[in-house]
Amino acid sequence: MSAKKKGMQSVVFLNPPCLASWASIVGPKEGEGPWGNSFDVKLSDYLLGENTWEKAESKLLQDTVTMAMSKQGLGVDEAEILLAGDLLNQIASANFAARSLNIPFLGLFGACSTMAESLILGAMLLDGGFYQRVIAATSSHHYSAERQFRFAIEQGVQRSPSAQWTATASGAVVLEAGGAGLKITAATVGKIIDMEQSDVNNMGAAMAPAAADTIKMHLADMELASDHYDLIVTGDLGSVGAALLRQLFVRDGLVPAPNYSDCGILLYDEKQDVHAGASGCGCSAAMLCGPLLAKMQRGELNKLLFVGTGALMSPTTSFQGESIPCIAHAVAIENI
Amino acid sequence: MSAKKKGMQSVVFLNPPCLASWASIVGPKEGEGPWGNSFDVKLSDYLLGENTWEKAESKLLQDTVTMAMSKQGLGVDEAEILLAGDLLNQIASANFAARSLNIPFLGLFGACSTMAESLILGAMLLDGGFYQRVIAATSSHHYSAERQFRFAIEQGVQRSPSAQWTATASGAVVLEAGGAGLKITAATVGKIIDMEQSDVNNMGAAMAPAAADTIKMHLADMELASDHYDLIVTGDLGSVGAALLRQLFVRDGLVPAPNYSDCGILLYDEKQDVHAGASGCGCSAAMLCGPLLAKMQRGELNKLLFVGTGALMSPTTSFQGESIPCIAHAVAIENI
Numbered sequence: 001m002s003a004k005k006k007g008m009q010s011v012v013f014l015n016p017p018c019l020a021s022w023a024s025i026v027g028p029k030e031g032e033g034p035w036g037n038s039f040d041v042k043l044s045d046y047l048l049g050e051n052t053w054e055k056a057e058s059k060l061l062q063d064t065v066t067m068a069m070s071k072q073g074l075g076v077d078e079a080e081i082l083l084a085g086d087l088l089n090q091i092a093s094a095n096f097a098a099r100s101l102n103i104p105f106l107g108l109f110g111a112c113s114t115m116a117e118s119l120i121l122g123a124m125l126l127d128g129g130f131y132q133r134v135i136a137a138t139s140s141h142h143y144s145a146e147r148q149f150r151f152a153i154e155q156g157v158q159r160s161p162s163a164q165w166t167a168t169a170s171g172a173v174v175l176e177a178g179g180a181g182l183k184i185t186a187a188t189v190g191k192i193i194d195m196e197q198s199d200v201n202n203m204g205a206a207m208a209p210a211a212a213d214t215i216k217m218h219l220a221d222m223e224l225a226s227d228h229y230d231l232i233v234t235g236d237l238g239s240v241g242a243a244l245l246r247q248l249f250v251r252d253g254l255v256p257a258p259n260y261s262d263c264g265i266l267l268y269d270e271k272q273d274v275h276a277g278a279s280g281c282g283c284s285a286a287m288l289c290g291p292l293l294a295k296m297q298r299g300e301l302n303k304l305l306f307v308g309t310g311a312l313m314s315p316t317t318s319f320q321g322e323s324i325p326c327i328a329h330a331v332a333i334e335n336i
Numbered sequence: 337m338s339a340k341k342k343g344m345q346s347v348v349f350l351n352p353p354c355l356a357s358w359a360s361i362v363g364p365k366e367g368e369g370p371w372g373n374s375f376d377v378k379l380s381d382y383l384l385g386e387n388t389w390e391k392a393e394s395k396l397l398q399d400t401v402t403m404a405m406s407k408q409g410l411g412v413d414e415a416e417i418l419l420a421g422d423l424l425n426q427i428a429s430a431n432f433a434a435r436s437l438n439i440p441f442l443g444l445f446g447a448c449s450t451m452a453e454s455l456i457l458g459a460m461l462l463d464g465g466f467y468q469r470v471i472a473a474t475s476s477h478h479y480s481a482e483r484q485f486r487f488a489i490e491q492g493v494q495r496s497p498s499a500q501w502t503a504t505a506s507g508a509v510v511l512e513a514g515g516a517g518l519k520i521t522a523a524t525v526g527k528i529i530d531m532e533q534s535d536v537n538n539m540g541a542a543m544a545p546a547a548a549d550t551i552k553m554h555l556a557d558m559e560l561a562s563d564h565y566d567l568i569v570t571g572d573l574g575s576v577g578a579a580l581l582r583q584l585f586v587r588d589g590l591v592p593a594p595n596y597s598d599c600g601i602l603l604y605d606e607k608q609d610v611h612a613g614a615s616g617c618g619c620s621a622a623m624l625c626g627p628l629l630a631k632m633q634r635g636e637l638n639k640l641l642f643v644g645t646g647a648l649m650s651p652t653t654s655f656q657g658e659s660i661p662c663i664a665h666a667v668a669i670e671n672i
Contacts, residue, residue: 002464002465002466004465004466004467006468009416009440011466052656054652054653054656055656080345081525085445087426088650088652089425089426089650089651089652090423090425090445090447090648090649090650090653091445091648092648092649092650092652092653095528095648095649095661096653096658096661098527098528098661099528099530099661102527102528103527104345104525104526104527105525105526105527105528105663106444106446106453106456106457106525106665107444107445107446107453107648108442108443108444108445109421109426109427109443109444109445110442110443111426117442117443120442121442121457124460124461124464124466125460125464127464128338128460128461128463128464128465128466129338129340129464130338130340130347130460130464131340132342148652189417189440189441189442190440190441191434191438191439191440191441192431192434192435192438192441194435312426312427312428312431312443313426313428313431314424314425314426314428315425316390316424316425316428316484317390317426317428317432320388320390320391322391322432325431325432325434325435327441329442
């Protein structure tokens with residue numbers, strides 16, 4: 001059940017679902033970043049025993065979901081439904097992972113906002129009384145995404161300074177009705193915002209206004225000051241987009257609180273030469289299911305606003321001269 | 337709230353959401369079919385004033401959603417959320433339609449099962465108390481889909497007899513909490529079934545086992561005989577897949593009731609030379625939002641089981657030798 005007031009874009013969960021367990025698996029480059037030791041698994045290669053990047057990504061997602069369930073000593077078939085998506089055309093990674101996982105499945109597409117989207121829908125399906133245990137998950141893979149959206153990496157095309165590096169990473173959360181521990185207490189589903197930015201090598205700039213819109217709406221709906229949350233974390237604006245978001249906070253009269261960060265900035269070290277930072281559904285998913293939820297569990301963070309941001313263009317629409325429609329969804333996770 | 341029993345794959349809605357209004361728009365070929373006069377709009381061309389097939393499809397979806405709301409005298413901004421998806425890479429049609437429609441949006445991908453997926457999630461979000469008015473919608477376009485999944489039609493490649501014709505069509509339903517009239521009373525979210533069929537020119541055969549699995553599960557969960565529904569309609573198996581499904585009904589001990597049909601068979605006339613029938617997200621969406629719901633409104637049908645079926649391959653996975661993972665979701669719509 002929800003305490004949503006008429007006209008409010010945000011939803012408050014009256015029976016907040018709990019994050020019962022979670023897992024994160026990252027690729028070699030991500031494992032070398034500053035949070036490398038906070039992920040469950042750092043892969044030693046990018047193929048996971050498969051013979052294509054796409055199959056590797058699907059295996060990555062499948063393994064992460066399986067691990068999230070196994071942390072409670074459960075098999076995947078003890079979850080009632082999987083809500084998942086990814087960046088590949090026809091969300092191939094999620095579809096093929098769902099085939100192996102063999103539980104009821106609803107496919108989502110929200111680009112890099114998918115982890116937030118799956119958490120919001122999962123929380124609604126639990127609080128609504130439809131399920132008792134739901135898995136929310138997503139993944140991305142550097143090599144499958146680059147060749148689909150930009151260039152096969154073998155071509156060695158020079159990257160723009162504002163470009164973000166698609167992370168090889170996956171995160172999965174097992175959400176349960178009731179229970180103790182970390183809870184999803186509220187959520188804001190975003191609208192598409194498109195400021196006519198069309199440079200696909202600067203997705204952070206395209207997404208920043210969507211993030212600003214959703215965060216502003218969330219704080220207004222919930223009647224919260226911008227320093228209510230111990231951390232507001234977007235995923236993934238990168239350094240260019242995050243700097244713009246700080247400017248938008250100021251424009252909108254929100255204190256540009258020190259409690260803001262971005263998963264795209266956090267995942268890699270500056271020395272790793274990823275230019276504007278990380279992107280990809282798996283970046284914010286792994287940052288959440290790795291370091292962020294661990295910090296919450298340790299009590300170092302008690303109120304987190306996780307804001308998934310998605311750049312919803314396709315190569316076809318970009319080739320046809322379209323700008324980048326962007327979206328952001330906010331999920332409030334609290335230690336209560 | 338749900339009356340779902342532990343271990344049951346299906347969900348029963350305790351406060352069944354109503355289908356408050358709906359709309360369907362179809363292309364010229366679909367308008368020439370046997371149900372042409374049952375759709376709200378038959379387009380006279382495939383471009384809707386746009387300069388690419390992809391933009392035309394997005395416009396088609398946008399217009400259908402707008403029309404579904406306008407039937408109640410409402411603007412789109414009087415709906416709280418849009419749940420939509422389509423066949424294009426990164427669900428481009430839905431993303432760009434959502435940009436114009438400017439309401440909160442969650443993107444879905446279920447291939448031709450998307451209409452059922454959006455109805456199920458919409459019903460859950462309403463019955464759960466999170467929203468009062470939700471739009472569920474999807475679209476497909478023959479020319480955008482063919483060039484993405486198979487060949488640009490200008491190439492004139494010969495089509496296999498078992499191939500289905502991607503429909504140019506769109507359907508949108510406005511779901512509301514409470515209210516009178518047609519209601520969504522129950523739903524079954526399917527699992528992925530893959531019988532290792534890899535011929536993308538015979539998707540009906542690939543999808544039939546998924547449809548059988550979900551229908552069988554739905555009837556078992558709900559303790560219903562196979563003739564409980566006035567009509568069980570799949571979308572879209574086409575003639576090859578529907579014939580296989582009838583065989584699977586027999587194998588599974590279900591009466592191959594006369595009350596079974598398939599949107600892929602219904603949409604076109606045999607004379608229209610579409611080989612095994614229609615496919616595409618828009619086919620089942622338009623058949624539902626055109627003739628089927630009209631029949632329910634007139635009392636000619638009172639209990640409908642709408643079973644959206646999706647072939648979840650991508651061209652990349654097919655090129656890599658993968659078979660077709662398939663899914664089916666069932667939605668019970670009743671005149672109560």
